[in-house]
Amino acid sequence: MSKRIVVPFGPQHPVLPEPIHLDLVLEDELVVDVVPSIGYIHRGLEQLVLKREFTEYVYVAERICGICSFMHALCYSQGIEHIMNIEVPDRAKYLRTIWSECSRLHSHLLWLGLFADGMGFENLFMRSWQLRESVLDVLEDTTGGRVIQGTCKVGGVRRDIGQEKLDEMHRTLDTFEENCRDLGDVFLNDGSVKYRLQGLSVIPRDDAYALGAAGPTARASGVAMDHRETGYAAYGDLGFKPVVETAGDCYARCAVRVRELYSSIDIIRRAIEGMPEGPIDVKVKGTPDGEYFSRVEQPRGEVVHYLRGNGTKHLARARIRTPTLANIPILVKMLPGIQLADVPVVVLSIDPCISCTER
Amino acid sequence: MGLFKMTKTVLRNLAGGPATRCYPAVPARTSPLTRGHVAFDPATCRSCGICSRRCPCEAIRLDKEAKVWEIDRMRCIACGDCVEGCPFESLTMEQEYFPPVTEHVVEHYTITYVKPEKPAKKPAEESA
Ligand code: SF4
Ligand code: SF4
Numbered sequence: 001m002s003k004r005i006v007v008p009f010g011p012q013h014p015v016l017p018e019p020i021h022l023d024l025v026l027e028d029e030l031v032v033d034v035v036p037s038i039g040y041i042h043r044g045l046e047q048l049v050l051k052r053e054f055t056e057y058v059y060v061a062e063r064i065c066g067i068c069s070f071m072h073a074l075c076y077s078q079g080i081e082h083i084m085n086i087e088v089p090d091r092a093k094y095l096r097t098i099w100s101e102c103s104r105l106h107s108h109l110l111w112l113g114l115f116a117d118g119m120g121f122e123n124l125f126m127r128s129w130q131l132r133e134s135v136l137d138v139l140e141d142t143t144g145g146r147v148i149q150g151t152c153k154v155g156g157v158r159r160d161i162g163q164e165k166l167d168e169m170h171r172t173l174d175t176f177e178e179n180c181r182d183l184g185d186v187f188l189n190d191g192s193v194k195y196r197l198q199g200l201s202v203i204p205r206d207d208a209y210a211l212g213a214a215g216p217t218a219r220a221s222g223v224a225m226d227h228r229e230t231g232y233a234a235y236g237d238l239g240f241k242p243v244v245e246t247a248g249d250c251y252a253r254c255a256v257r258v259r260e261l262y263s264s265i266d267i268i269r270r271a272i273e274g275m276p277e278g279p280i281d282v283k284v285k286g287t288p289d290g291e292y293f294s295r296v297e298q299p300r301g302e303v304v305h306y307l308r309g310n311g312t313k314h315l316a317r318a319r320i321r322t323p324t325l326a327n328i329p330i331l332v333k334m335l336p337g338i339q340l341a342d343v344p345v346v347v348l349s350i351d352p353c354i355s356c357t358e359r
Numbered sequence: 360m361g362l363f364k365m366t367k368t369v370l371r372n373l374a375g376g377p378a379t380r381c382y383p384a385v386p387a388r389t390s391p392l393t394r395g396h397v398a399f400d401p402a403t404c405r406s407c408g409i410c411s412r413r414c415p416c417e418a419i420r421l422d423k424e425a426k427v428w429e430i431d432r433m434r435c436i437a438c439g440d441c442v443e444g445c446p447f448e449s450l451t452m453e454q455e456y457f458p459p460v461t462e463h464v465v466e467h468y469t470i471t472y473v474k475p476e477k478p479a480k481k482p483a484e485e486s487a
Pocket of ligand 2: 403404405406407408409410411421444445446447448449450
């Protein structure tokens, strides 16, 4: 047995902008053990429910994460709506679905870019981000914010999308899909990408299930869990099938996300076609009294907002479980047995978002 | 196949020009809805205080006595809630982002709105 050494990885690392720290125990170049630690950027956002009114907290919830911001606001709003028995108008549900899927598109394109960068494919990184820009432009045109949309509120949405804009979005979707397929083709069929990713840190289905993996990480191992199947917002009307791969390696995790791009485009198209007329919000009266676990499928997996109201305009407690937290145990399982040079790629393959994990 | 794809991408990139822009020489892309920063019109504000109550960041401070309206630019997150809530349209959301600064910026405005004189009841009396 050769001598063991410990190499620190992060919280500042050139390939990973997320502040997670891993102590990698190496034997020569081979990882044999890993000790993760987080806790560098706790902001105490859950505590703020005590100081902000429940309707205002949407803005705070939205700022938990810079990528799935809309979905945090959605998850929080749905939770409060459930506690207060508010029925959201159909048009608001459809709009929420469109913005959720736009967020998923830009999140996955961002991840594909970072992943390509992590494996040293600089050109692909730039092309992914170029494509992502067109999604951000649509978000800015329809909500007023590229990253923080600020359109979700308790009881509906704050902005409508006019028919003209919807038609324009529908027209541009075809070109966008063509570009996405060109890009996805490189990720799925390029020889060097395959060589780098196939067979790297395989997670069998049982392990993924037992360790509670979430989102694309679980689906890449054949666990067909996607919270959108429960039909919140307009997903129930639009028909939706989760994207599942079975190989469980880095390539499968990449393939799930590429194919989710196509399924998101499909959902947006159907949501635009089936967009009902009507109001976009209802008036919120009273205060929340009760508790609820609200769940939404984010690009990285399922997010859970636990909300408890006590009949005042401030909630008594909020607790948020983000998908990255669920994926850290599986990450610890993924790393032993791989080369040090593959560590960045494998860490990126769970799409870590530490800022929202620590809130 | 691969070579064909690559040539297509290369040609598209050559013909398409740069995907980025020379910001700040070329202004950033905005849309009519873009939430840049809040602008205040002291001539129409009637000191009702709705904006400061709605603001989730406590960025707005209103002193009714001194007729001073303040906005802390470093606290404001440009959510637009105050703009939606203002009943007198004194607040507007401008498209330009607030430029980066090195010092704390709190803007003070003196409200210049003057309550119009109540129209005298004379005409009513005359008609009566
Ligand atoms: S835009 Fe939002 S954060 Fe800024 S002053 Fe208005 S309410 Fe406050
Ligand atoms: S800006 Fe508008 S909401 Fe704020 S105090 Fe003046 S009139 Fe009222």
